[in-house]
Amino acid sequence: MTxxxxxxxxxxxRLQGYDYSxxxxxxxTMCTENRECLFGEIVADEMRLNDAGQMVQxxxxxxxxxxxxxxxxxxxxxxxxxxxxxxxxxxxxxxxLCGPPGQARGQGQARGPAPTRMSxxxxxxRFKSFTTTLCRRxxxxxxxxxxxxxxxxxxxxxxxxxxxxxxxxxxAYIQMNPARWAWDRQNADAIPGWKPDAPWQV
Numbered sequence: 001m002t003x004x005x006x007x008x009x010x011x012x013x014r015l016q017g018y019d020y021s022x023x024x025x026x027x028x029t030m031c032t033e034n035r036e037c038l039f040g041e042i043v044a045d046e047m048r049l050n051d052a053g054q055m056v057q058x059x060x061x062x063x064x065x066x067x068x069x070x071x072x073x074x075x076x077x078x079x080x081x082x083x084x085x086x087x088x089x090x091x092x093x094x095x096x097l098c099g100p101p102g103q104a105r106g107q108g109q110a111r112g113p114a115p116t117r118m119s120x121x122x123x124x125x126r127f128k129s130f131t132t133t134l135c136r137r138x139x140x141x142x143x144x145x146x147x148x149x150x151x152x153x154x155x156x157x158x159x160x161x162x163x164x165x166x167x168x169x170x171x172a173y174i175q176m177n178p179a180r181w182a183w184d185r186q187n188a189d190a191i192p193g194w195k196p197d198a199p200w201q202v
Contacts, residue, residue, distance in 0.1 A: 021119035023089030025073065025161035027170050028124060030082050033150040035188055037079035038135075045179040051144055052135050053077045059131050060084060067118050067126070074171040076178065081186045083174045085161065086123055120158060128152045 020026075032038050039053030049057065057077050063086075064071050073085035132151040138144035161167050177184070182191050 019119075020121055020158075021088065021117070025085055025087045025167060026120050027083070027085050027159040027161055028120070029157040030124065030128065031153045031156075031186060032080045033147070033153055035080045035186060036147055038145070038147055038151075039077050039079055039082075041079055042178055042181040045181075047077060047079075047178045049077055051138060051142065055134050055138065056082065056131050059127060059134070063123065063127065067123065070118055070123055073167075074174040076174050078177060078181065078184070078186065083177055085167070085170065085174070086120060088118065088120065088123075124156055 038050075039056060040048045040050040042048070047053075057075070060072060060075055060082070069089050071087040073087055075084035076082065128151070135144065135147065135151055139146050159170075161170060181187055184190055
């Protein structure tokens with residue numbers, strides 16, 4: 001089964017009016033353009049990273065070194081996408097559910113922006129930009145396999161992590177992702193029939 005953009009298109013599910021610079025944890029998924037498998041392969045339910053995959057993992061792990069107020073949690077590189085948890089302003093778990101000024105969301109109280117100017121879209125954009133630059137350099141200078149057009153899809157999936165239980169479930173989902181590759185909806189040759197257990201599973 002080849003990639004069909006009309007079938008595999010990912011819709012944006014950003015919360016309208018939500019301030020994505022609010023402190024808290026965010027589960028994100030980013031896919032390569034056209035679901036190209038650029039980062040390695042799954043062997044015996046384990047991900048074997050190629051050079052590009054190792055580079056992507058390195059950039060992710062170094063995000064806190066470059067951006068004050070940004071931390072990272074669970075993470076996995078898959079053949080054609082990544083799953084990870086980005087934490088803004090150092091909160092260990094659970095996003096502060098702040099929305100427009102004076103308006104509460106969910107169970108949280110309305111608050112101002114977190115004490116960092118980096119929003120979630122900022123972090124994602126810089127991660128995508130830097131990894132794209134490094135991959136292009138690897139193709140040109142080190143003979144990495146070329147990629148057609150863009151490196152990443154324009155959009156990405158995100159979910160606001162609301163409490164400890166949800167955080168632990170997402171960590172477990174990330175850890176188990178390689179073993180579920182045969183059923184993964186990002187896998188063009190996936191076995192049909194597997195359904196996510198929770199709305200944040202993609």
